[in-house]
Structure formats: structure tokens, C-alpha cells
Amino acid sequence: MAYETPQLPLDLAAFPAQVSSRMQELARGLDESLRAPVLGLVDRPGKALRALLVAACAAPDKAARRILVRLGAIVELIHMASLLHDDVVDKAPSRRGAPAAHTVVGAELAALAGLSCFALAGMEAASVGGGAEVLASRASAGLSYGQVLDVERAFDTVLAIDDYVELAARKTGDLFRLSCLLGAAAAQADPVTGQRLGEFGLHFGIAFQVLDDCLDFQADGTGKPFGLDHLRGLFGAPTLYALRSDGDGGLAELLLSPGFSIADMPLVKTLVTKSGGLQAARELARQHRTLALEALGSVQDAEVSRRVMAVLAFQGWAS
């Protein structure tokens, strides 16, 4: 691809800050014990990839800025709700470089803070109207189902790749799809364009999740607690592939052994890499990335796909 300089068009570059400020406005009305955990996440916004995709998918000059900012806030709030709840479920110690909310305010308030984010997103979607409430609530339903699929497969060493992809599609893909659908709807894109952008979002999300799993097996420095998922029986795509060619069952035995610990991860890493699991997972990610880019390439408005590619390049994704 020919986008060497990862730089965003000006309107996009300013977008995340506008979304954050809208979220701050919304969070102001929360009960005081819920405001702190919510604002904590608003003030540490991460890469705002989901919000940026909303703005990128809306053809410039076809959507009111004010509306796009509110749609961006909807997507980021749903994302924050899922982060707060995921951390309660995972007992994750940190989030976005700070202690996770549940370690500060306790599990119940952190869960209620997540519920508040979901409620704020719902109010914002209903105020914007025009079907945003339908799209947002459907995506939330997908996300929450993805959470169930993710947890219930714990210690399943024979999880089919199809089932894994379904999990990734719900847990990660549905929210990226929502970004794209909302952006397209705001710009009054025709239904075909909306559908293609939605497809892009879904496949991009699946690829995103699979590559996230691969991070565990790459040189570190990602900041993600290494091996925690394996400890909790949640095996990502590389490990699942490796388990399929686990002839003598040695890997499965290791992963299921009660004494398994972080200290065993180097061995897992070796086994998974040696059996081609990591490579197969990368291939799966590549397939979905290709599907995503094909869908994006079929969008009529070249300006929209150019903007989306710029966002991906900016995030280190388009090379």
C-alpha cells in the first residue's frame, strides 16, 4: 500500500479529543462514585481506533461534525463498558497503564460503572436517533454474547476454529462493524456502501483479535500481562491451531495440568511455534484482513476508503 506517512487528515486528527470531551460531558451527570472510574478511562483514551473509524467511514462534508462526535462517543462508551466488565471478569490488574477500576473501587462499583457507560451510550444513541439506537443495541448484544462464548470455552482444547472465529466476530468484530455502520449512516451512504463498510469492520475486528492473540507469542513489550489467558484456560488462535496438530497430546496435557504456571509459557511458546500454530493463526488473520480490505475496496466512494486506510496506517495497520 502506498500510504507511507502515517498521518491523519486534519479533521480526523482532531476527532478523538472531541469525542473525549463529549464523553466527559456525558459522564458529568453520573453518581459521584461512578464518575471516577468512568472518567478515568475517558481521560486515558487509548488509540480511539473505534471512534476514528466512525469519522473515517463518513464521507467528508456529508455528515454533521456534531453528530459524528456523538456517534464516536457511543462506540467508545460501549467499548469502555466492555473493558470495565472484562476486567471484572478477568480480574485484570491494570488497564490503559493504570490500575483497573475494580482494583480501586471494587468489583460491584466497577460493574455498575460499566452499566452506566452502556446506559450513557443508549441515551446518546436514542438522542441521535435515525436508527443509531438499533445499531448500537444490536452491537452490544453481540458483544455480550461474545463475552459468554469467550468464558464458556475455558479449558476447551478442542475448540473448533469456526467457533473461535464466531467468538472473535462477536467479541471484537461487532463493535468495529458498529463504528463503520454508524459512520456510513451519518453520511447517508447508500445501503450497499453501508453493508460493505460493515463487512470491512467485522473482518477487520476478527483479524484484530487474532493478531492480538499472536502478541502473546511474539517478542514482548506489548504491555499485555503475558500468559494470563493461558493460565485461565482461554487459548488463542495460535494455541488452538497447535492443539489440532498435537499428535501425542503433550501440549493439551501441559495446558490442562493443574500445576500449569506462567513459568511454563516459554515451553508453550516453543511448542506452538514449532507446530506451526503461530503461522496458521497469522494466516487466519491475513485471510480476514484480506476480506476486510476487499470489502473496503468495493466501496464506491474512494475518499471514504482512503480515509479508512489512513486511520489504519496511523495505527500501524496498513503496511
Place this chain on the structure above:
Amino acid sequence: MTAPATVVNVLIVGAGPAGAAAAVTAARAGLSVLVADHVAPPRVGDAVVSGIAMQRLTELGADVAGIRPADSVELCFPGRSRQVTGIGAAVADHGAMRAALADAAIAAGAKLAIGRVTLLPTADKENNAVNAVLNGVPIRAAHVVVATGAAGTSMPTHATGITCAQRFANIDIANRIVLAPLQPAAEPGAQPAMLAVLPGTNGTATVWLTRRGTTSSAAPITDPSRLLQDALAMMSDHDRRFAAAVPIGSAVQATVHSGFSQDLLETSEAFLVGDAAGLANPFTGEGIGTALLSGMLAGRAIAAHTADAARAQYARRLAGEYVGYFETARHATRRYHLVWRTLDAAAASDHTIFAKARRAILLPEEIPGLAGDRVPITSADRVVTGPFLVACDEVGVASLRAQWPFLARLLLSGTGPTRHRIRPALLFLAGLLAEDRPPAITRATPAAAVELATFGALAFLGTESAQPQTRSIDWAGSTLVMAGDFLMSRASSLIAESTPEASWALADWLAELAASRAARLSERPSRAIDLQASLMEFPARLGALLNGGSADTVKTLRTVGGLLGEAFTHAEDVLALTGRRTRLDMTLRASLTYRSSAIPDLTGSHPDEATRLSADPTFAASALAASEHACNNALSRVHTAIADIPGSLARRILTAYATAIAPDTVELCGTPMS
């Protein structure tokens, strides 16, 4: 010998509980019924008859010899035993029950025959008849009911289990049913199994062991007697009641089918009932109550409709009353393990969701709602309320069953035959009717959404934060959060798609619930009544808004709903203080710990001090007096406010609702789990 063809309306293959129930129902409707069975009744000992199964046996006119009440269940999870009383169940000899049902079928006019039935493929489409042969005699029947148990159908492996049973001497468990999971389900790769011990006479007991089939389908257990004795030996390590058990007679085993789905019934040529329809509980193997239900529904459908229409009607009715455990086939195994792990991890939890889940999943199925849970609406008014509530259940269950059938089961459990319980949908309906305008039946969808969200809100009421083992997940805490999210997002979707104009109000309400709960958890002044007030105010208000209610009417509905929630909160405390089962299935201690009790507010004590309640009778008496007074006070204000509502039916519904909330309608029979 040659015989002329016997012509009957209904041929029933299998004379077990489901077949006999179908026979009684169809014969009573004036149809000619022939029941054929070649299986000698299995002499396995006793089986559990749930409270609602007892009602059904009575309705069918079956007088079971030697049936004896077993009013409580002891759940023995590792490290935590709890007793659930007031379940109204019984234990009966399986053979005696079959005999009683057979007598009832004969009394109703059905004919019984011993022999093997062969169904012939040459269906007589023209006359809507099926041809069969019984003992060499050709039979022609308009309807065929397959009630042959697990042998009658084939089920996918994930929905198949196996159960074995044997009678033992020297086990004294009084008149309690003991349920004990055998393996730590949380361990990776665990194969969970459930042991059920049913009290017999003279110190005997029937011991059942149920588990899902292994990968090679439900392969028979090689030595069931050995397996049962080993299981009892394992139990006796920490429970001496099972230490001296001696087996009597031989062990038997049977396949357990739990693969019910509406689709299974619709694609079958015959009426599948009982185990043939996959109605057994995969955790306990139990299923007599649902077997009877399926037979009765099949009999009724046959009496009311012609061939194909009858089968479709039967499938629809049964799917409306029953949710299969494995309707999400692709995820069945993993979901089954999730339930086991969660039940195991939450064994010590008194959270309302887990208290209800334990009842819905492990206890004899379909516990009838408490008497005090029922809203006394007259049969004339039920012409309006009944169909609305049925539609509401259909929408709610349909939105959950494909992805999380266990939650759908929880939604239906306790619904019983009336559906007129203390529930948000009735408040919503009263709101719709507040100005006497008839509501559209499509309004059942937002009503169902509000019920799902209320259910979701209960999941967020208190968390479990047990530190899991290093290699595990906090199953209990995770399940609460996941169920809460799932229910909330389903509710939002239903509203957005059916009633977008209510989307903002729903989201605003969810924010209010979170805020109310957060305030309650803080050290700031807060009121316990706010949460329930909000939960009951919203459905009433939304109903009024959606049917064009004036500002005054909406305001009145808000007031009424809020006061009902206030009364409900105090009624919960009164029930808990007097040792009765609460509507949220929470013990006094639990409702204090979760800060949902209003006792600290009324007595000016800190929630943590309330442990004094059990030690200090004077304090307990004053707490009770204060709770009763506050409850009555709220109820009397409700009645005043109701008088301002223009719609007479709305007034009657809300008056009945207030009556049902009053704690004095709850009998002293059921106590919460201790």
C-alpha cells in the same frame, strides 16, 4: 389368526407417565385411545415427584400408592450444604406411579394392551391416518403418540446422558432429598456427575447417579452397582450418613434425553412426549413433571385440532412452557460445563440470581410459585391480562433461548400455570390501561424488554468476588456480569427494534438503577427502597406513556409504582424476619450483606450491625414492627393513589398487585435457604 383392523383416534406407544397422561387427557375429551406397551415396569425403586408433578397427578386422577412427601432438598456442594424447604415435592415408587396412571387411563376410557407396536410406513394420507400393527392386529389411528422413553428417539451426543439407580439399606436422611455433585466441576476436563439420594422407608434410600454421556455417546456403565457404591463411599468421607450403606437388589441404568427443541417436535411424524421429546433434566435425570405436562398438552392438542395442526399446536404450546437445556446445540457442551462450574463456584453464595438458579436448575423442575407470589386477578379480567402475559413470556423466552437457554429457563421457572405473578409486565399492562384505552398486543414486546432488564438489574445487585484458584476463572462473579450484560443488551435491542421512542427512557432508567445502587454502596445517606421503587415505577410509567397517558396519569402511575416498590422492599424484610421464603429468595443475612434490606434505614443502624438481629430478640421484634408498619403505610398510600387512575381495569390490576405484595399472603410453609 386373522383380525379385523382396529380403528382408534389415538394410538399411544408406551405406558409411562407421559403416555398415560396423554391417554387420560385424550380419553377424557371423548376420543378412543389405545395404549400399548411391551416393557415391564422397571423396578428401580423411587423417583422424585415435584410439587407441580403432584398437582398434575391429581388433575389426572392418579392416586399413587405409598407416595410420601419429601418437602426439603439438601444441596451438598463441597464445603457448603444448604437446605431448601417448602418445595412441596414427594417421593414415589416408579412402578406404583405407572400403575396409578394406568388405572387413571382405564378409568378415563382408554384401552391398554401389552405388546409391541410396529408403525407402518404406509400412512393413509387421504384419511389422515397412520397404520400400525400390534400383536399381529392391524391398527389404524388418526394420531400416534410416541412415549417410549429415551429409546423412542435418537439424540445427539451432547444432549444424551446416562443415569443409574439402586436401592440401599442403612441410609437415614429422614424425609429429605439429598443432591450432591460428585466431582469438583471447576477442574479442567472434569466429568461432573450428580448423586441424588431419595428417602425410602425403614432406613432405605434409592440412590441415583446421573451424568452426561462420554464422547462415545451414552455408553452403558459397565458396573453401575460398583459406581454407586464408590460414589457413596466418596460421600461418606465427609458425611457419615452414607458410611454404612448396603446395596439391596441390583442396579439398573437408563439413557437420559435432554435435547428438547421445538424443531424436534415439529419435524417428527408422531407426537413425541416425555423422554422421547428430550425433556429430562441433564443434571439430575429427573423429568416426571415435564413428562406429564407433555402428555397432557399432546392430549389437549389432539382433542382440539386435526392431524397436522394438532402437532404444530402441541409443539408451540410445549415450547412456550418449557425450554430445552441444549437448544444452542453448537455450544451445548461448553454451556453445560459453564453451568456446572458456576453452580459449584456459587455454592456458598446467597445472591438472588444463584438462589433462583439453584432452584430452577437442580431442584425438581418447575417449582410452583409461592402462593404469595400470585396476583389475584379475577377470571373476567384475565381475558385481558392472560393473553398479554403469555405474549410477554413468548417474546422474552424467544429472545434468550437461542443463545442462552439456561437464562430462558430461569425466566420461565416458577411461572406455573397462571403467569399472574408479581412481575413488571403486569405493572406495564396497568400503565397501558390507565386511561381505559385497549392496548395493542404488540406492546408485549416492550413489556418483555422491561422484564429482561429487571432480571439483568438483579444480576448487578451485588457481585461475587471470590478469589479463584490460580488456574481458574471466577465463575460466579463472571456469570453475574455476563448475564447482566446479556439481559440488558437484549432488552435494549427489543425496545430499539419495537419501540424506538422508548429507547432513551430505557437507557435513562438503567443509568438511574446504577446510580441508586452506587449510592447505596457508598457511605452517603441512601434508601434501600429506591432500587425496588425504581424497578416498579418504570414499567408502570412506560406503559402509561406508550398508550397516550396524560401527564397527570403518568405522574400517578409513577407514584403507584414507586410505592409498590417501597412496600415490596419492606415486605421482603418482614418475610425474612419471620423466617419465610422471600420473593427474591434471599435470606435475611444476604439481604443485609447485599444492602438491599431497609431494616438499617428504619432502625437507624449500620448494615453491618444488623447481625444483631439474630442475637437480640428485642431488636428483631422492633425491626419487624417497623418493617410491618412501613409496609402497611406504603400499601395504604398505594391504595389512595390508585383511586386517581381513570381506567377501572388498571385500578383492579394494581389493587390486586398491592394485595399480592402484602407479606400476610405468604403462608408460613416455605422458608428461605439457610
